[in-house]
Amino acid sequence: MDPSTALQYVAFAILLGGIYGLVALGLTMIFGVMDVINFAHGALMVVGMYIVWWGTNELGLSLFLTIPIAVIALFVLGVGIHLSTIAPIIDSSQENQLIVTFGVLLIIVSAIEIVFSADPQRLEFGLGSVQFAGVYLPLGQLYALIIAVLAVIIAWAFLQYTQLGRAIRGTADNRDAAQYVGINVPRIDYLTFGFGAALAGLAGAVIPLFQSIDPHLGDAYLINAFVIVVLGGLGSFPGALIGGMIIGFVHVFGQVFLPGSGYQIAIFLIFILVLLLKPSGLLGGDVHE
Amino acid sequence: MGKNSNRPSRRNFIKYIGAAGAVGLAGCVGEDPGDDGDDDSDGVVIGSNHPLSGDLGGTGTRMDNAVQLAAMIKNEDGGIESMDGAEIDVISGDNQGAQELGGEIADELVDDGADVLTGCFSSPVTNAAARAAESSSVPMVISVSVDDAILQENDLNYVYRPQPPAAQMAIDHADLMPAAVRDAGHDIETAAIYYIDIDFGQSVRDRLQEELPEQDIEVVETVSVDFGETVDTQVTQIQSADPDVVIAISYEAETVELVRAMDNQDYAPPFLTGCSNEALNDRSALESMGDTVEGALATNFALDPTNDRAAEVRERFEEEFDQSFDANVAMTYASTEVIIAAIEEAGSADPDDINDALNDIEVSDHIAAMPPISFDETGENENALAPLFQVQDLEDRVVAPEEFAESEIDL
Numbered sequence: 001m002d003p004s005t006a007l008q009y010v011a012f013a014i015l016l017g018g019i020y021g022l023v024a025l026g027l028t029m030i031f032g033v034m035d036v037i038n039f040a041h042g043a044l045m046v047v048g049m050y051i052v053w054w055g056t057n058e059l060g061l062s063l064f065l066t067i068p069i070a071v072i073a074l075f076v077l078g079v080g081i082h083l084s085t086i087a088p089i090i091d092s093s094q095e096n097q098l099i100v101t102f103g104v105l106l107i108i109v110s111a112i113e114i115v116f117s118a119d120p121q122r123l124e125f126g127l128g129s130v131q132f133a134g135v136y137l138p139l140g141q142l143y144a145l146i147i148a149v150l151a152v153i154i155a156w157a158f159l160q161y162t163q164l165g166r167a168i169r170g171t172a173d174n175r176d177a178a179q180y181v182g183i184n185v186p187r188i189d190y191l192t193f194g195f196g197a198a199l200a201g202l203a204g205a206v207i208p209l210f211q212s213i214d215p216h217l218g219d220a221y222l223i224n225a226f227v228i229v230v231l232g233g234l235g236s237f238p239g240a241l242i243g244g245m246i247i248g249f250v251h252v253f254g255q256v257f258l259p260g261s262g263y264q265i266a267i268f269l270i271f272i273l274v275l276l277l278k279p280s281g282l283l284g285g286d287v288h289e
Numbered sequence: 290m291g292k293n294s295n296r297p298s299r300r301n302f303i304k305y306i307g308a309a310g311a312v313g314l315a316g317c318v319g320e321d322p323g324d325d326g327d328d329d330s331d332g333v334v335i336g337s338n339h340p341l342s343g344d345l346g347g348t349g350t351r352m353d354n355a356v357q358l359a360a361m362i363k364n365e366d367g368g369i370e371s372m373d374g375a376e377i378d379v380i381s382g383d384n385q386g387a388q389e390l391g392g393e394i395a396d397e398l399v400d401d402g403a404d405v406l407t408g409c410f411s412s413p414v415t416n417a418a419a420r421a422a423e424s425s426s427v428p429m430v431i432s433v434s435v436d437d438a439i440l441q442e443n444d445l446n447y448v449y450r451p452q453p454p455a456a457q458m459a460i461d462h463a464d465l466m467p468a469a470v471r472d473a474g475h476d477i478e479t480a481a482i483y484y485i486d487i488d489f490g491q492s493v494r495d496r497l498q499e500e501l502p503e504q505d506i507e508v509v510e511t512v513s514v515d516f517g518e519t520v521d522t523q524v525t526q527i528q529s530a531d532p533d534v535v536i537a538i539s540y541e542a543e544t545v546e547l548v549r550a551m552d553n554q555d556y557a558p559p560f561l562t563g564c565s566n567e568a569l570n571d572r573s574a575l576e577s578m579g580d581t582v583e584g585a586l587a588t589n590f591a592l593d594p595t596n597d598r599a600a601e602v603r604e605r606f607e608e609e610f611d612q613s614f615d616a617n618v619a620m621t622y623a624s625t626e627v628i629i630a631a632i633e634e635a636g637s638a639d640p641d642d643i644n645d646a647l648n649d650i651e652v653s654d655h656i657a658a659m660p661p662i663s664f665d666e667t668g669e670n671e672n673a674l675a676p677l678f679q680v681q682d683l684e685d686r687v688v689a690p691e692e693f694a695e696s697e698i699d700l
Contacts, residue, residue, distance in 0.1 A: 012521045012525070015521075118345075118350065120347065126553075128552075136555070138550075211549075219517070220515070220516060252522050255512075255522045260486050261515055
């Protein structure tokens with residue numbers, strides 16, 4: 001492999017890793033704070049994708065206007081989903097929550113199929129690419145990477161430096177103790193679910209920039225997002241980005257050096273190794289059982 | 290964020306990921322059985338077993354509509370003549386493109402009164418449905434499914450396939466494509482194969498790897514794509530191998546991704562071709578892929594451009610369903626024409642009578658670009674053909690063989 005080709009693969013791995021990291025952010029937030037495994041995460045991404053596609057292609061809105069619209073819409077949708085389905089069973093077993101979020105996934109995906117059909121859709125224009133040092137950088141993925149890094153920084157700063165962020169972290173550390181010190185935990189829960197959904201919406205919103213979309217595309221990202229959440233450490237935002245980068249590299253170089261879909265085997269081998277050697281993940285806290 | 294100290298959450302998280310992976314891999318996302326319940330009509334019932342939801346739901350829905358349209362047109366023309374104008378009913382089942390649902394939906398359709406079955410698009414699903422049809426002794430005419438093994442590795446007496454299977458697709462591509470390029474005065478010595486990594490893509494890839502060297506073409510790179518993937522890496526791999534031709538064996542979305550990645554990397558191989566590639570036969574997909582696919586060559590089953598009735602069917606379909614009429618729709622319609630001809634020949638709704646008719650039938654009046662359809666002892670169409678198209682002005686034009694050609698090749 002010549003150096004320029006190797007450099008091109010590295011660039012693709014970083015770009016893909018950024019997208020994976022962005023996809024994992026909302027998932028790790030909801031699980032880190034609420035202990036809810038949100039199977040609807042991929043479906044929420046799909047809603048974000050279709051808002052951008054529909055707003056841009058059908059309504060003629062600016063692409064960069066539809067992305068914040070998707071984020072806000074997903075926040076509202078997330079709060080709605082939480083209040084109507086998760087909140088009533090927040091204290092019941094995780095199995096119940098899991099089934100409920102799985103049900104939400106089915107409802108959302110089916111609704112999108114009914115409204116927009118299962119046909120793949122795409123933006124009517126391509127963003128193209130730029131060439132830098134002999135390496136092609138597709139602009140869609142590049143924008144997605146920049147948005148991912150910004151999202152991590154903003155989300156991290158929000159959690160570290162705002163009162164609400166501290167309340168969220170306090171709730172994540174110990175829900176009962178948070179309640180004792182006066183934190184309104186139910187409010188924190190719905191806001192967290194809303195923020196997580198908004199992050200899913202943001203991840204979904206950038207995907208049409210570089211890829212065709214369909215109602216099931218969320219599934220393709222969701223399984224790897226779960227791996228990234230475990231690899232980076234449950235609840236860790238920087239961990240999600242680093243985990244995303246690692247999986248991005250494994251994905252791209254696995255495609256180059258392994259036959260067929262062998263890269264998926266490599267990704268799940270890493271998953272198993274992390275569980276065996278460092279089950280708290282790369283940036284996760286200590287495990288207390 | 291820290292960890293809640295009083296919940297064994299990590300263990301549960303991992304446990305549920307495993308469960309979800311299993312569920313996801315199994316493709317179990319619900320079920321949509323035949324929609325009409327038990328059939329009590331005096332007519333004949335065709336059971337249409339296609340993916341109406343899921344990754345393949347878009348194309349599957351159009352294929353199901355093709356079955357509906359063929360029945361509708363026959364009914365408008367007076368129904369089954371040999372059965373005193375009996376009407377054809379179509380009941381539909383959604384296999385979601387999931388292998389485990391192929392047989393289940395076929396059984397449900399038979400229970401709901403289907404006298405003859407058609408389906409299923411995805412080869413593993415068709416394989417399962419074919420076995421169910423065989424065990425129910427209900428004939429099945431495959432609408433679209435390319436895997437050779439469905440008929441050639443099973444001893445089935447009730448299953449028939451009008452379309453060319455993977456081997457024939459690859460043979461026709463390896464035969465027609467290089468000949469057309471060389472006849473136009475160009476060299477073609479190396480190829481890269483880009484394929485979707487499922488049964489369909491693998492079976493066509495394997496056969497092309499056997500057939501291309503016979504035509505003095507060396508396969509210098511083979512790259513795969515999964516559903517929902519971007520393909521920048523694969524295009525860099527292909528570009529590094531510098532082939533004369535890139536052959537895409539993929540569905541619409543994966544072909545669009547290929548073209549997008551080629552555009553992003555300013556890569557244009559001397560020739561872009563498709564083997565059993567639906568996107569290069571779908572005019573709405575061609576329009577969205579734009580100039581990059583202009584001049585591309587593809588072999589696939591196709592609508593017969595020399596047949597006026599074929600054009601009428603295409604127009605009626607687009608009018609009736611407001612959907613694009615691609616090669617899969619054309620082949621499904623032609624397969625339903627075979628079923629209708631067999632029912633007419635049998636003069637009966639009895640599955641065994643229809644099966645006997647299928648065994649001996651020769652259907653000349655169909656809309657596919659291939660000679661009369663008749664089946665050999667394995668159920669394969671003896672005259673199956675995948676003609677060669679070229680994308681000209683972003684429309685798919687048949688350019689070879691001569692008897693079906695509507696346009697001259699232009700390289």
